[in-house]
Amino acid sequence: MTKIKILSEEWVEAFGKAINANPNYKPSALTWEGDMLLLIEPSGKLDHEVRIFIGLYHGECTGTRLLKEGEEVDTPYILSGPYDNFVRVMNKEFDPIQGVMSGKLKLSGDMAKLMRHVQAAKEIVNSLLTFETEFL
Amino acid sequence: MWYFYSPNIIYGEDALNFLENIPGDKCFIVTDKVMEELGYLKILTDKLEKYGKQYNVYNEILPNPRETHVAEAREMCNSYTPDLILALGGGSVMDAAKMVWCFYEFPELSLDDIHPFRPDLHNMGKKAKLVAIPTTSGTGAETTYAAIISKFENDIWKKFLYAHKGIVPTYAIVDPIFPVGMPSNLTADTGFDALAHAIEGMGSEWRNEFSDALGVKAIELVFKYLPIAIKEGKNMEARDYMHQAATMAGLAFGNGNVHIGHGMGHSLGAIFHIPHGRAVGVVLSYVTQFCLNNPDEKDKSIEIYAKLAKQLGWANWDEDNKKAAFTVIEKIKELQKEVGIPNKIQDLGISREDFDKNLDMLITLCYEDATIGMVPRSVNPEIFKNLFTYAYDGKNIDF
Incomplete structure (x- = not known):
């Protein structure tokens, strides 16, 4: 399987598709309403802020998008933190x-x-x- | 960084006398009618009178406390303005008292405002201290930072978890004078609640070294003393150790969490009104086996439960880990048989027709339970359906 570079447009798109392809996600989020903004702060090998929009509604990912600099979105949920800590989540350390x-x-x-x-x-x-x- | 939260724990015979040392003269007691009928409330109020403390009593808490009871007690507490809140009873009373305490300290809050992420609730105890006095040996609620309160939604009373580290009681007084009067069926139910806290807690994704240490000791004590407490209800040594075991198991799961056994147990309780300890006790061997069957090679369940079996002498230290881990399942079944906890859901008196009719709702309620996120395997409705069905029929988990 080809590796996809983290935080690239391709990776963000694959992220959304993977949520919808995960059979265990939908039943756990049937009543969820609320888009999410991931705000990834510079740390370790990431030297700039990255923002990712994730549309989430009733067990579906309605879309993901890498936000451009200066682009504003209004989401009810914002999850933020240093890049290194997001990587630790992906490595299932917590x-x-x-x-x-x-x-x-x-x-x-x-x-x-x-x-x-x-x-x-x-x-x-x-x-x-x-x-x-x-990873970077 | 992680946490280990605990109340100040006073345990053993005559622990109740410690009330004399707790500053505060105006006490608001949260309890239920059963405590009054059993004379337990009088044991407490006699002490308070002896120590020159005033008190007022709210005794309307019912099993599976509802938001309406919390609201009534809140109003009474806020107008009485105590400097001590005493929770005398089982998990329902202690959970309700945690919420009453929270609303006394922060009158502007409502139930849905209580979640683990708000910083202000770390500042509890400015107006009053909370003293939890468990009368059963199982819930562990005297040690935990969570409360289960039922809210009426979509034509059913659903149990919701409200949690914050700030609502850990200030003191837990763990005196065996109270559980010594428990009948054998309640002793078995609550004992299996403690056991489920410890065994599920050891397999939870949030487990840690502190929770493991307390979990192992709690399991050892339950296996040794629960059968004695059932056969000889007045055996004070057995009652005392079971009371301690429940508190230890409470600290274990309070700091490491439980997982789908509790999600399934809460569902069974909500729909079929099965006592909590019996509900989680019935499914315990099935959810443990489900964890041991995890195909993910990185999963540590086999290692964790093998070590438990070896530490408790259920397997030799040179035993194969998988074989040793599965002795835990056999030991749970043996203890169920010995103390009269059913091993299958059908033995709870639920007909096949009722079970089938409610199976979808059982699964739906599992998904509304925060504990299910702590299981080390991914779950989905099909898995829950199979877990419930296998547990209904008494079949070994083969998935």
Whole structure:
């Protein structure tokens, strides 16, 4: 399997497709309504901020997009943190909820709703592991 | 970075006398009618009177506490303005009391405002301290930062988890004077709740060295003392160790979490009104086997449960890990048989027709339970359907 370079347009597109192809994601997110912005801060080998829009609605990924510099989006959820910590999530050193609880990641949005969808958050990460990523 | 949160724990015979040392003269007691009928409330209020403390009592908490009960107790507490809140009872009472405490400290909040990520709730205890006094040996709620409260949604009372590290009780008074009066069926149910906390906790994705240490000891104590506590209800040593085991298991799962056994148990409880401990006890061997069957070679379940079996002397240290790990399943089944916990869902008195009719809802409710995200294997509705069905029929998990 060809590795896809992390944070490239191709990788962001593959991410969205992988969420929809993951049979365990949909049932865990049937009641989820709320797009997400991933705000990846420079750290380690990443020297600039990267923002990724992920459309999520009732168990479907409605689209993913690498945001251009200066492009504004209004999403009810924003997950932010240093690049290295996102990589650690992908390596399953900790899950996204643990990341937020331990301060490695930050999340804004309706937290009560999020707590009803812990499994969905986990399956989004599992989706990322269904294709090979070339890290920076 | 991770956390280990714990109340100050006072345990053993006469632990209740420690109330004298806790500053605060105005006590708001959250409890239920059963505690009053059993005379347990009087044991507590006699102590309070002896130590010159005033009190007011809310005794309307029911099993699977509802938001309406929390709201009533909240109003009463806020107008009484106590400096100590005492929770006397089982998990339902202690969970409700955590919420009452939270709303007393932060009157502007509502249930859905309580989640693990808000910083202000770390500042609990400015107005009152929470003292949890468990009367059963199983729930572990005296140690945890979560509360299960039922809300009425879509024509059913659904259980929701409200959690924050700040709502760990200030003190847990773990005195065997209370569980010594438990009947044998309640002793078995609550004992299996403790066991499920410890065994699921060891397999959870959030497990850690602290939770493992307490989990192993709790399992050892439950296997040794639960059968004695059932056969000789007044055996104070067995009651004391079971009470300690439940608190240890509470610390284990409170800091490492549980997983799908509790999700499935909560579903069974919500639909068929099965006591919580019995519900999680029935499915425990099935969910453990599901974890041991994980095809992912990186998964550590075999290693974890093999080590447990070896530490407890259920397998030799040179035993093959897979074989050793599966002795845990056999030991759970043996203990179920010994203390009268059914090993299959059909033995809970649920007809095949009722089970089939409610199977989809059982699965739906699992997905609304935050604990299912901690299982080390991916799950989907088909897997839950099979887990429930195998557990109904008493079949070994072969997937």
